Amino acid sequence: MTVSLPTVDQILNIAGDVGLALSDEDARSFRSLMRGPLESYARLDQLPEPRLPVCAPRDPGYRPDPADNPYNAWYWKTDIRMPRSGRRKGLLDGKAVAIKDNICVAGVPLMNGSALLEGFVPDVDATVVTRILEAGGSIAGKAACEDLCFSGASHTNAYGPIRNPHSPTHSAGGSSGGSAALVAAGDVPMAMGGDQGGSIRTPSSWCGIYGLKPTWGLVPTTGAMPISYSMDHLGPMCASVEETARLLSVIAGHDGWDSRTIPAKTQNYMKALGGGVKGLKVAVLREGFAHPESDPDVDRKVREAIAALRASGAEVAEVSIPQHYDGPHIWTGIILEGAAEMMIKANGFGNNVQGYYPTGFISAMAKGYATRLDDASATVQLVLLLGEYLHRQTHGTYHAKAQNLRWSLRAAYDAVLADHDLMVMPTIPFTATEIPPADCSREDYVTLALNMQANTCPFDVSGHPAFTLPIGKLGGLPVGMMLVGRHFDESTLIRAAEAIEGQGDWMKR
Structure with missing residues (x-):
């Protein structure tokens, strides 16, 4: 060119x-x-351009037939693994992993749930993909996700809704809905997800699996399509706490291509297993309960799980952080203009960030915006229109103020975590919603995509690690409890989650 x-x-x-x-x-x-x-x-x-390494041979795989994809959770199926000559035993030896379809796997189509990227095939492996393969894992395929990841439900994917294995008429959650549904259905024991507002934790909660949004900067996002540089996270979505610890152990740590990982501090996550909760100080966040949209039965289930933590030896106390209510407003101030400027107007990857730029991906995004924007979901179009309007009207000042306020929100959580080891609250205030009909109004379409993030998005703003775990069901639909910890202290969350895992009759009710 x-x-x-x-x-x-x-x-x-x-x-x-x-x-x-x-x-x-x-x-x-x-x-x-x-x-x-x-x-x-x-x-x-x-000048020749450096490229991310591709460490394993592969064929491109295939798009599964609907009969073999009952929840529409697969976008593409593959079987990629290190050749026997180069294979070594690692933490993921023999484990199949699904990769959210906003993450590059070289030679395998990537659509990110959107008509804008239909037909695009990346030529690089994301850093997390390379780490999974080098640890003995295999890439089982690409998990379907929401249109450019702009939805917390699962009805905006260009190929149709992703369905919840517990009730196919209900949402799997988003935007990593395919990852959650594949783990919940037993297709794979672990999957990669992404989270900017709750997109690991919402589908994990609604599908009844374990989902960990790590500390911002712990897991590299190199080779994954972002939404907003300051809130992008990748993390594990798994069938058990142990599987979560395994996958996190492999993908966490500094990556020379991603400047966000410079402060990353890893721990021995496998050693955290079996640690128990005796003596841990647990803060129950008052503002995490009784939202206007909360289901009282969800609040009750979470309090039962908290009682189980106390019975296991944890010290439990209720705390109040009024700023938690402002978290969604600060998040909105950052994500709207941040996404419109970086992900949409700047063709996916923005500029002025010290990191790896997949130039083929950027070109594909530019082509998609130029030719197929009318085919994008209403959530994508809303972000573009409102983000551009705000930029023109306010010249970025509200985005800047929200970025400054994030430090006040982080400090409020840190003040509680200085005296407690973790905080607990419901992950989502209600169980999975029904998938809206194809002919629903635009208002219903957008509302159902964005109405569940009151407890999740504040921790994308603050960067704290947040781990959702299943604690039972209501009306056949899973309920999740969220544990939030200190920055780079995922081990404590793993200890606490394992203490709850599989406990008691209350988990089955």
Whole structure:
């Protein structure tokens, strides 16, 4: 691709768009000044581009037939593993892992749930994919997800809704709905998810599996499509606490391509298993309960699980953090303009971030926006329209203020965690909602996609690790409890989750 010198008319058109008054003579002058900088672009065309490693051979796999994909949870199926000659035993030896379809697997189609990326095939493996393969795991395929991940339910995927294995008429949750449904259905023991507002924890809660949003910066996002640089997380979604500890052990840690991982501090997550909760100080967050939309029976189930923690030797006390109620507002202030500027207007990956830029992915996004934006979900279109409106009206000042307020929210949680080992609350205030009909109103479509994040999105803002675990069912639908810990202290959450896992008759009611 060669960048040609703009014509005088093109320069005048650009000047008009940005509000700059130029004469024809001015435009000719600027055109002359542009020759020098564009020589650098000509040189860039000649330089070889570094690429992320692809460590295992593979064929492209296939799109499964509906009969073999009853929950629409697979986007693509594969069987990728290290060759026997290069294979070594690791924590994931013999484990099949599903990869959320916003994460690159070289040679395997990536759609990110969206018509905008239909037909795109990346040429790199994300860092987490390489780490899984090197630890002995196999890549079983790509798990379907929501349209560009802009939904907490599971009805915006371009190929149709992802269904909950516990009740196929209900949502699997989003945006990592396919990952949760595949684990819940027993197709795989573990999957990779992504989380910017609750997208690991919501589907894990609604599908009755274990889902851990790690501390921001612990797990590299290199090779995964972002939404907002300051809130992007990748993490494990698994059938058990032990599987979660295994997968986290493999994917966590500094990655030279991702500057967010510079402060990453790993722990021995496997050693945390069996640690129990005796002596742990547990804070029950008052503001995590009794939201206007809360189901009182969900609150009751969570309090039963908290009682089980106390019975196992934990010290339990209720705390109040009024700022928790402002978390969703701060999150909205960051995510709307952040996503519109970085993910939509900047073709997926933004700029001015020190990290790896998959140029083929960026080109595919640009083409999709230019040709298929009308095919995007209403949630994507809403973010684009509202994010652009806010940018034009407020010039980024509210986004900036929300970014500043995130530190106040983080400090409020840290103050409680200075005296307690973890906080607990319901993951989602209610159980899985029904999948809306295809002919529902735009208002219902969007509301059902975004109405469940009161307890999840604040911790994307603050960056604290948050782990949802299943604690039983109501009306046949799973209920999740969320544990929130200190930054880079996932081990304590694993200890507490394992103490709850499989406990008592109350788990079966």
